[in-house]
Amino acid sequence: MGDLPQAALTVAVGVAVFVAGQLLLKLIIEPIQDFRRVRGRIAHAFAYYADRIASADSNEMTPEQRREAADAFRVLASDLAAAETMIPVRRLAEEFGLLGPLNADVNVRAELIGVSNFVRVGDADRATASAEKVEHALRLPRVFGRKHPAPTDT
Numbered sequence: 001m002g003d004l005p006q007a008a009l010t011v012a013v014g015v016a017v018f019v020a021g022q023l024l025l026k027l028i029i030e031p032i033q034d035f036r037r038v039r040g041r042i043a044h045a046f047a048y049y050a051d052r053i054a055s056a057d058s059n060e061m062t063p064e065q066r067r068e069a070a071d072a073f074r075v076l077a078s079d080l081a082a083a084e085t086m087i088p089v090r091r092l093a094e095e096f097g098l099l100g101p102l103n104a105d106v107n108v109r110a111e112l113i114g115v116s117n118f119v120r121v122g123d124a125d126r127a128t129a130s131a132e133k134v135e136h137a138l139r140l141p142r143v144f145g146r147k148h149p150a151p152t153d154t
Contacts, residue, residue, distance in 0.1 A: 079111035106137035
């Protein structure tokens, strides 16, 4: 009869550990992974739509092509907002570097909306400037702007 309380305690501890693990997984780990996936999709979109961003003011691009690129960045801004909202301990996750490197000086969602708006209206300079800010803020691989300082003449 002494083994029954020990077995019950073992089962209770096992269930508690399982529940705690699931809470950690669902409330912290999965939302952080989703945020990182969105960052990856943003990097992909910059590489994929680089020509449309850089030549948004060109007559070679059709209105449909502009709209497609603009819509893609607006969706990414919305997805980023949703992913950020789902992280209940966002500030703590940022402190521990769990979200990857971030530059908090830039409102990334607003700049992504800017890319969308500027591509839609055909303002390549402002679209590229907003894209550069997003790349810098999320520390994405550079598609726009310089990767390294210009060489100096010596």
